[in-house]
Amino acid sequence: MNFDMSPYGAYIWPAYGVSVLALGGITLWSWLRWQWAKAKLAALEKKT
Amino acid sequence: MNWLFRYANPHEFMRLSGAVLPFTAIATALCIGLSLYLGFSAPPDYQQGRTVLILYIHVPAATCAMTVYGAIAVCSLLSLVWRHPLSDTAARAAAPLGAIFTALGLITGALWGKPMWGTYWVWDARLTSFLLLLFIYFGYMALWNAIEDETKAARAAAILALVGAVNIPIIKFSVEWWSTLHQGESIVSGKLAPVFLAPLLLMMAGYMLLFITLWMVRIRTAILERRATVLMQRGTA
Numbered sequence: 297m298n299f300d301m302s303p304y305g306a307y308i309w310p311a312y313g314v315s316v317l318a319l320g321g322i323t324l325w326s327w328l329r330w331q332w333a334k335a336k337l338a339a340l341e342k343k344t
Numbered sequence: 345m346n347w348l349f350r351y352a353n354p355h356e357f358m359r360l361s362g363a364v365l366p367f368t369a370i371a372t373a374l375c376i377g378l379s380l381y382l383g384f385s386a387p388p389d390y391q392q393g394r395t396v397l398i399l400y401i402h403v404p405a406a407t408c409a410m411t412v413y414g415a416i417a418v419c420s421l422l423s424l425v426w427r428h429p430l431s432d433t434a435a436r437a438a439a440p441l442g443a444i445f446t447a448l449g450l451i452t453g454a455l456w457g458k459p460m461w462g463t464y465w466v467w468d469a470r471l472t473s474f475l476l477l478l479f480i481y482f483g484y485m486a487l488w489n490a491i492e493d494e495t496k497a498a499r500a501a502a503i504l505a506l507v508g509a510v511n512i513p514i515i516k517f518s519v520e521w522w523s524t525l526h527q528g529e530s531i532v533s534g535k536l537a538p539v540f541l542a543p544l545l546l547m548m549a550g551y552m553l554l555f556i557t558l559w560m561v562r563i564r565t566a567i568l569e570r571r572a573t574v575l576m577q578r579g580t581a
Binding site for chain 2 (some may be wrong): 299300301308310311312315321322325326330334336340341344
């Protein structure tokens with residue numbers, strides 16, 4: 297694998313960086329919300 | 345249509361998506377990982393140099409942005425015609441994902457445009473109609489949040505989604521209908537060398553699988569949240 301991006305590194309790395317942040321962020325957020333919803337429903341079911 | 349209603353049942357959806365989810369998640373990681381390996385191992389393009397690496401994330405993001413909108417439009421149609429609540433849930437769950445893919449398509453496109461075209465942005469038909477798609481996504485999400493009555497919100501959002509669907513063929517064919525700086529289609533026409541085509545197709549598959557995975561997770565979350573709300577209402581009644 298070749299990580300030498302010259303002379304375009306200033307464009308390539310931000311493009312990958314923003315993609316990783318956005319897609320990683322929405323993946324993490326969706327997964328956390330799913331876990332919270334599961335936990336909340338389980339607690340409510342236990343109560344009733 | 346019976347098969348559709350069978351799987352559009354929330355209980356059936358939870359069962360089916362629970363079985364499929366681990367496989368789509370693993371396939372997503374494999375496709376994206378392999379694409380990155382092949383993409384970063386490929387030689388520089390003779391014209392674009394290593395900026396071709398940006399296209400491996402720009403094209404899949406743009407393709408997903410339009411596909412997700414297509415999915416929202418189909419769900420909206422199903423909701424308006426058959427009034428199935430899972431269609432509304434599915435459409436609403438897909439919207440933030442579509443908005444993120446659209447924003448990524450615009451940002452990565454601008455970062456590719458600067459070294460190749462000499463500018464981050466031009467008001468040509470492709471770029472402008474794609475920016476309009478982002479605003480339609482924002483409008484769709486804002487409409488869902490603006491109306492308190494969920495049934496009314498679902499109907500208004502579904503109508504907006506169907507009206508906004510007119511923009512999808514405009515984006516797709518803008519490079520043929522008008523003179524644009526944005527280049528035309530180059531995958532189906534075979535203009536890409538296999539060494540660049542393989543990582544691009546793998547990344548497209550990876551992005552699509554990521555969307556399917558996250559879409560299922562978000563629909564499951566919405567169903568669980570609805571069940572929790574019903575239980576809380578029963579508890580206070």
